[in-house]
Structures are given as structure tokens and as C-alpha cells.
Amino acid sequence: MTAPVLRWGVMGPGWIAQRFVEALIENTTQQVVAVGSRSAQRADDFARRMGVEAAHGSYESLLADPLVEIVYVSTPHPQHHRCALDAIAAGKHVLIEKPLGINASQAREVFTAAQNAGVFAGEAMWTRFLPKFDALGQILADGLLGEIRTVAADHGEFFTTDHRIYDTALAGGPMLDLGTYPIAFAYWTLGHVATVSAIGQPANDELNGQVSATLGHVGGSQSLVHTTILSNTPTTAFVAGEDAYLELPGPFYQPGPFRLVPRTGDVLVHDEEPGTHTDGLHFSAVDAARRIAAGAADSGVHPAADVIETLDVMDRIRAQVGIVFPGE
Ligand SMILES: NC(=O)c1ccc[n+]([C@@H]2O[C@H](COP(=O)([O-])OP(=O)(O)OC[C@H]3O[C@@H](n4cnc5c(N)ncnc54)[C@H](OP(=O)(O)O)[C@@H]3O)[C@@H](O)[C@H]2O)c1
Structure with missing residues (x-):
């Protein structure tokens, strides 16, 4: 409730996006000002349901919205990398759903791009922030x-x-x-x-x-x-x-x-008390708000190095098991 207030834009209004916005509304003073979907209809539906002012019928339109300071990327895993790089190129801070990319190399690229652009990038591994x-x-x-x-x-x-x-x-x-x-x-x-x-x-x-x-x-x-x-x-x-x-x-x-x-x-x-997503997704968001106010490039709680190393371990496990993802 006392964290600096950011104006958020949601990219990919699916299952987790709804819970994330509910958690922000219930537990913080953060403002969700816009939502972007690949479909104008889905953006409108989400905006109406969640009380979000601006509904964008494309991700490009969301990124062109000057009111949006930080983009919450809640698309499926293989889209995180492209969505995050586009948001960073548009000058937005990014909080990306877990996993930040499908492999360590994608995560490195996103953090490097954010650092070069002077914006914050973080992975919403909500557990770590509880x-x-x-x-x-x-x-x-x-x-x-x-x-x-x-x-x-x-x-x-x-x-x-x-x-x-x-x-x-x-x-x-x-x-x-x-x-x-x-x-x-x-x-x-x-x-x-x-x-x-x-x-x-x-x-x-x-x-x-x-x-x-x-x-x-x-x-x-x-x-x-x-x-x-x-x-x-x-x-x-x-x-x-x-x-x-x-x-x-x-x-x-x-x-x-x-x-x-x-x-x-x-x-x-x-x-x-045991809690669910709505009781906990906001902690990574307010951490991002505090880090951004302090001028940090990533989270001190769940820093870039931890995100990259976790994905690197998953890469090594996958190599042994023979799991290959699209585009790899
Ligand atoms: N933190 C947690 O506890 C938690 C829990 C569940 C999921 N997650 C993470 O959140 C991410 C999204 O999961 P979800 O369960 O919310 O998925 P979901 O319900 O399918 O929502 C994903 C959204 O991404 C958009 N999208 C963009 N490109 C897409 C594509 N090629 N195919 C399908 N949808 C696409 C869709 O919105 P539009 O088409 O309308 O733009 C869709 O509504 C995943 O990376 C997952 O790991 C985290």
C-alpha cells in the first residue's frame, strides 16, 4: 500500500493476468491503466470486467500508450521474449511472468536490452516475493x-x-x-x-x-x-x-x-493462513515499483542472475531428457 505508484499495462489478458490485476486492486495502490490483446473484443471484455480504462486491440497499440509506465507480460512462455523486447524498445519497464523466457539465452538477452535501455526488467516469480x-x-x-x-x-x-x-x-x-x-x-x-x-x-x-x-x-x-x-x-x-x-x-x-x-x-x-494467487501476486509488482523508484535495473529479491541460473539449470535438465522447445 505504501509502494510508489506505477501505471501498469497488461499484455495478454488470460488466466494469470486476471488474478494479477485482482491482487493489485485488492492489496495495493498500483494503477492498471491499460490492457492489450491480440483481439479488440478480448481487450474490451477484460477492461470492462477488471475496471481498466484503456483497451487496446493490439500489443503495438498498448506499447504506444504514453500513460503506460510498466508492462506486465502475461502471454504464453515462448512469447515472453518478443513481448518483453518490444516493450523495452518502446521505453517501458517490464515485469514478465515466469519463466521469463524459454531458456537462459532469452533471459540474458532481455536483461541486457533492459540495461541498455535504462529500464527495469524482472521475472514475476511470485513465490520469492511472498x-x-x-x-x-x-x-x-x-x-x-x-x-x-x-x-x-x-x-x-x-x-x-x-x-x-x-x-x-x-x-x-x-x-x-x-x-x-x-x-x-x-x-x-x-x-x-x-x-x-x-x-x-x-x-x-x-x-x-x-x-x-x-x-x-x-x-x-x-x-x-x-x-x-x-x-x-x-x-x-x-x-x-x-x-x-x-x-x-x-x-x-x-x-x-x-x-x-x-x-x-x-x-x-x-x-x-494458506492463500492463493490473489493473495500473493502483488508482492513482485510492488517490489518492481520500489526498485524502479530507486533507479534499479532488476530486483534485489529475485535478481537477473537468479532468473538466468534457474533457466540454465532447466536447459541442462532438458538436454539430458531430450526436451526441445519451438525455435531452439
Ligand atoms: N505466477 C503464476 O502463478 C502463474 C500461473 C499461471 C500461469 N503463469 C504464467 O503466465 C503465462 C500465461 O499463462 P496463462 O495460464 O495465463 O495463459 P492463458 O490463460 O492462455 O493466457 C495467455 C494470454 O496470452 C495471449 N497470447 C499471446 N500470444 C498467444 C498465443 N500464441 N497463444 C495463446 N495465447 C496468446 C492471449 O491473450 P490475447 O490473445 O487476448 O492477447 C492469452 O489470453 C505463462 O507463461 C505461465 O507460466 C503464471
């Missing part, structure tokens, strides 16, 4: 777990074949939609990844359906990451150290509680 993750970050920084040895994180969700996650042209499969959460979590807690050992299982003749990977981190710690579109899974995570472990019930990537279980002594509980 108050729950601020608390987790303080526990890790204070060393309450002792030497951390192991992380496990999972994100599985069953989808029917009519969902865009089954569309190979939209870089479907679990990796970019779901796998990005456990992999970003493993990198955040244990740092650089030295070795990758991964296996996959197809969903059909064209598409990967599930991936399990063991990551060896620099220094010797290990993480186990799993993602699937073939089943619902508990979507839990743990971080285990010599002195204690952190237990995150599912969905670990959303607002909610967690426990710190020491080897000896009392269990500590972070007692937070």
Missing part, C-alpha cells in the same frame, strides 16, 4: 539449520489435454509452468548447480509429461526436484541441515505455514 519466503530467507541467513545438506521440492498438477500445457507450440509440458518452482527453490537454497542427473517420461508422442532430477550443488549438497502434468502431487518441499529441517506443506510455493524442526528442542511453527 512474506513466507522472507521469513524462510531470514532463517536460512541466520544459520538455524546448520550446514544444509539436502533439499527436495515437487510440483505436480494433473491437466486435461485441452489445456495449453499440452500444446508443443507453446513450449508445453511440466518444465516451464511447474518445474520452474522446485528448480528455482533448489537454486535459491543451495546455490550454483555443478551436476545434473535427470530422467523424463513422455505424456504422448510429442510431449514430455514428467521429469525427476538430482542436482549436485557446488560444495556437495544435493537437491531432488520433480515435476509432472500426469498426476496431482502433494507439492511439498523440505530443506534439511545438520541442526534442523524446514518442512513446507503443499503448495510450498503459495502463501501458507511452515515448520522448523530442530534435531533437539521445540518445533517452531510459522503460522500463516
Whole structure:
């Protein structure tokens, strides 16, 4: 509520865009002033439904709107790169839905373009900006777990074949939609990844359906990451150290509680009501607003280096499993 106010334009008014705008309206003083769609009808519908003043029937028209200061890119994964580069070329700041690109090379290009243009670029990996993750970050920084040895994180969700996650042209499969959460979590807690050992299982003749990977981190710690579109899974995570472990019930990537279980002594509980997207998508937006007011090029909470490294780990997993996205 106290963050500097930005005037936002939404590019790609789909499922997540609606939740993002709802979260801004409910929890912030940010202004969503425009929406851009490939269809004038869809832009009008979204604008009417969400109380947004300007409806643009093309992304070009959205980018030409002088009122828009920052573009929230909520198109499918393979479109993020082009949409972000176009917005940056138009002189707009950008907050891009996760994953920022389909691979590390696209992410590098977007951050370099933003830096050269003197605008902010960030990935809306909302989990990292939640108050729950601020608390987790303080526990890790204070060393309450002792030497951390192991992380496990999972994100599985069953989808029917009519969902865009089954569309190979939209870089479907679990990796970019779901796998990005456990992999970003493993990198955040244990740092650089030295070795990758991964296996996959197809969903059909064209598409990967599930991936399990063991990551060896620099220094010797290990993480186990799993993602699937073939089943619902508990979507839990743990971080285990010599002195204690952190237990995150599912969905670990959303607002909610967690426990710190020491080897000896009392269990500590972070007692937070479980929440959904509307309760949490705004934190990355207000982080962007604060960084932009401070003249920063990227987020200090989820900086360019973390976005690129997470995508790089996904690239290495995909190389072993044989997942190739359109245009690669
Ligand atoms: N943070 C989270 O929790 C979360 C949750 C879900 C999704 N996401 C991310 O958000 C992005 C969008 O996901 P979504 O579930 O919102 O998808 P969606 O409902 O399909 O919406 C995507 C929108 O992008 C536009 N678009 C542009 N080019 C397109 C193309 N070639 N094919 C289809 N649509 C195209 C469409 O709007 P117009 O045609 O009207 O312009 C469409 O409404 C994904 O990258 C996903 O990873 C994040």
C-alpha cells in the first residue's frame, strides 16, 4: 500500500493476468491503466470486467500508450521474449511472468536490452516475493539449520489435454509452468548447480509429461526436484541441515505455514493462513515499483542472475531428457 505508484499495462489478458490485476486492486495502490490483446473484443471484455480504462486491440497499440509506465507480460512462455523486447524498445519497464523466457539465452538477452535501455526488467516469480519466503530467507541467513545438506521440492498438477500445457507450440509440458518452482527453490537454497542427473517420461508422442532430477550443488549438497502434468502431487518441499529441517506443506510455493524442526528442542511453527494467487501476486509488482523508484535495473529479491541460473539449470535438465522447445 505504501509502494510508489506505477501505471501498469497488461499484455495478454488470460488466466494469470486476471488474478494479477485482482491482487493489485485488492492489496495495493498500483494503477492498471491499460490492457492489450491480440483481439479488440478480448481487450474490451477484460477492461470492462477488471475496471481498466484503456483497451487496446493490439500489443503495438498498448506499447504506444504514453500513460503506460510498466508492462506486465502475461502471454504464453515462448512469447515472453518478443513481448518483453518490444516493450523495452518502446521505453517501458517490464515485469514478465515466469519463466521469463524459454531458456537462459532469452533471459540474458532481455536483461541486457533492459540495461541498455535504462529500464527495469524482472521475472514475476511470485513465490520469492511472498512474506513466507522472507521469513524462510531470514532463517536460512541466520544459520538455524546448520550446514544444509539436502533439499527436495515437487510440483505436480494433473491437466486435461485441452489445456495449453499440452500444446508443443507453446513450449508445453511440466518444465516451464511447474518445474520452474522446485528448480528455482533448489537454486535459491543451495546455490550454483555443478551436476545434473535427470530422467523424463513422455505424456504422448510429442510431449514430455514428467521429469525427476538430482542436482549436485557446488560444495556437495544435493537437491531432488520433480515435476509432472500426469498426476496431482502433494507439492511439498523440505530443506534439511545438520541442526534442523524446514518442512513446507503443499503448495510450498503459495502463501501458507511452515515448520522448523530442530534435531533437539521445540518445533517452531510459522503460522500463516494458506492463500492463493490473489493473495500473493502483488508482492513482485510492488517490489518492481520500489526498485524502479530507486533507479534499479532488476530486483534485489529475485535478481537477473537468479532468473538466468534457474533457466540454465532447466536447459541442462532438458538436454539430458531430450526436451526441445519451438525455435531452439
Ligand atoms: N505466477 C503464476 O502463478 C502463474 C500461473 C499461471 C500461469 N503463469 C504464467 O503466465 C503465462 C500465461 O499463462 P496463462 O495460464 O495465463 O495463459 P492463458 O490463460 O492462455 O493466457 C495467455 C494470454 O496470452 C495471449 N497470447 C499471446 N500470444 C498467444 C498465443 N500464441 N497463444 C495463446 N495465447 C496468446 C492471449 O491473450 P490475447 O490473445 O487476448 O492477447 C492469452 O489470453 C505463462 O507463461 C505461465 O507460466 C503464471
